[in-house]
Amino acid sequence: MDPLDAARFSLADFHVSDTDDPLVPPADFTEWRKASTWGTSMYERSLLGGAVPRTSVEAEGLRRNVINLASYNYLGMTKHPETTAAAKAAIDAYGTGACGSPILSGMTDLHRGLEKQIATFLGRENAMLFNSGFGGxxxxxEAILRKGDIAIVDNKAHLCIVDGAKLSGAQLLMFDHNKAEALDTILKKTTGKRRIVVVEGIYSMDGDVADLPAILEVTERHGVGLMIDEAHSILTMGATGQGVGEHFGVEQRIALKYATFSKAFAATGSFVSGKTNLLDYMRYYANPYGFSCALPPSVVASASKALEVATRDDVLRKRLWENSTYFRRQLVGLGLDIGESTTQVVPIVIGPNRPMLYMLSYAMLAKGLFMAPVDFPSVPEEQVRFRCSVTAAHTRADLDEALNIIESTIVRALKGTNKLRPADEARAAAATVAAHPGS
Ligand SMILES: Cc1ncc(COP(=O)(O)O)c(C=O)c1O
Known part of the structure; x- marks a missing residue:
């Protein structure tokens, strides 16, 4: 297989294996991996410094200084002096690991403290911590759904939700992204069953925001509870950072809130927050909780400090909103397609041209910009894209330099295609780009 031939295939083509031994991967996958190294080497890149706006990555064996638009360090917490000091102090006091699952080996008072801190912050009865975002x-x-139940999930929701519903044995039904009428249709057809509806706050590949007022009107009319994944919106949306629920003034109408520590907290792990009796049940039936080691104390301490810093005032959130609004306006002004993004998660849609996506990744890296390509099947085949993560820690100079690189690579490559608006249209469109919805 030659490299250009390899570009015709994606991961979706190798899911079904033709080998008779599961320990032997499909031969055509191995061949494709070799032939497509030029593209797939853009993934799992080695960072030679922190996940901060200016960092270094390894590229073809060399250190390359880059502007980083690939990391979720939304509020700049990964190297915040208070979060790093808290992590160091926790290591000194508690050591490196929790050394056992919460059920059998317990957890530190830091863990209990963070549970309380989150519940208080969200105005909910209780919270529980998971050692992974995905696992949370x-x-x-998995803990609350059973065979015969139905999980009704937005069709752009993250795989951790889809996989959790599947693992539970419940029926999984998807509704058209953010369409309350489509949800209504499914709810009308599935009466008489135990059901839950699951949506995200900010959608991770598109950067748009759940239409919670419309969705809650439907779920409440049907008497069905809502779970929300606020991975990208916790601390970044809402006046005090509670997320999209707070932004729309509907926080207390959401039955179960889930969010990760891997984005704005710049740590790892996740939490769910809701009623004490529900969480009490979950602690015993959520296997990734009961049968997996608790978070390291240092991670808990840094997450707790990040929450304290991010809710002390709204300085970082405001900076994030200003940066994201600026960046989106400039991209649209360049004629680029940023889909429906209204937040700090900003796609640049390239279209169906997969080889172009990877060639542009190389070109941008060579000029000093690190932005991850997102390919099918993570996004639709005709909408492969780059996904940019804007943070409060980026300076205007960082964003302007990134925009110059984008102009000299992506914009140049897309000239003459329908993925680039003509200059006069682009100028008009930029003027209509809304400010970050949190502002
Ligand atoms: C919407 C959403 N939910 C959950 C997760 C899982 O989080 P983690 O990376 O912390 O495991 C992600 C990961 O990016 C995500 O985007």
């Missing part, structure tokens, strides 16, 4: 949503759904 998966475990929560």
């Amino acid at each position: 949503a998966l475990g929560a759904l």
Whole structure:
């Protein structure tokens, strides 16, 4: 297979294996991996410094200084002096690991403290911590759904939700992204069953926001509870950072809130927050909680400090909103397609041209910009894209330099295609780009 031939295939083509031994991967996958190294080497890149706006990555064996638009360090917490000091102090006091699952080996008072801190912050009865983001949503759904139940999920929701619903044995039904009428249709057809509806706050590949007022009107009319994944919106949306629920003034109408510590908290792990009796049940039936080691104390301490810093005032949130609004306006002004993004998660849609996506990744890296390509099947085949993560820690100079690189690579490559608006249209469109919805 030659490299250009390899570009015709994606991961979706190798899911079904033709080998008779599961320990032997499909031969055509191995061949494709070799032939497509030029593209797939853009993934799992080695960072040679922190996940901060200006960092270094390894590229073809060399250190390359880059502007980083690939990391979720939304509020700049990964190297915030207070979060790093808290992590160091926790290591000194508690050591490196929790050394056992919460059920059998317990957890530190730091863990208990963070549970309380989150519940208080969200005005909810209780919270419980998971050692992984993915495992938190998966475990929560696995814990509460049973065969015969139905999980009704937005069709752009994250795989951790889809996998959790599947693992539980419940029926999984998807509704058209953010369409309350489509949800209504499914709810009308599935009466008489135990059901839950699951949506995200900010959608991770598109950067748009759940239409919670419309969705809640439907779920409440049908008497069905809502779970929300606020991975990208916790601390970044709402006047005090509670998320999209707070932004729309509907926080207390959401039955179960889930969010990760891997984005604005710049740590790892996740939490769910809701009623004490529900969480009490979940602690015993969520296997990723009961049968997996608790978070390291240092991670808990840094997450707790991040929450304290982010809710002390709204300085970082405001900076994030200003940066994201600026960046989106400039991209649209360049004629680029940023889909429905109204937040700090900003896609640049390239279209169906997969080789172009990877060639542009190389070109941008060579000029000093690190932005991850997102390919099918993570996004629709005709909408492969780059996904940019804007943070409060980026300076205007960082964003302007990134925009210059984008102009000299992506904009140049898309000239003459329908993925680039003509200059006069682009100028008009930029003027209509809304400010970050949190502002
Ligand atoms: C919407 C959403 N939910 C959950 C997760 C899982 O989080 P984590 O990376 O912390 O495991 C992600 C990961 O990016 C996500 O985007």
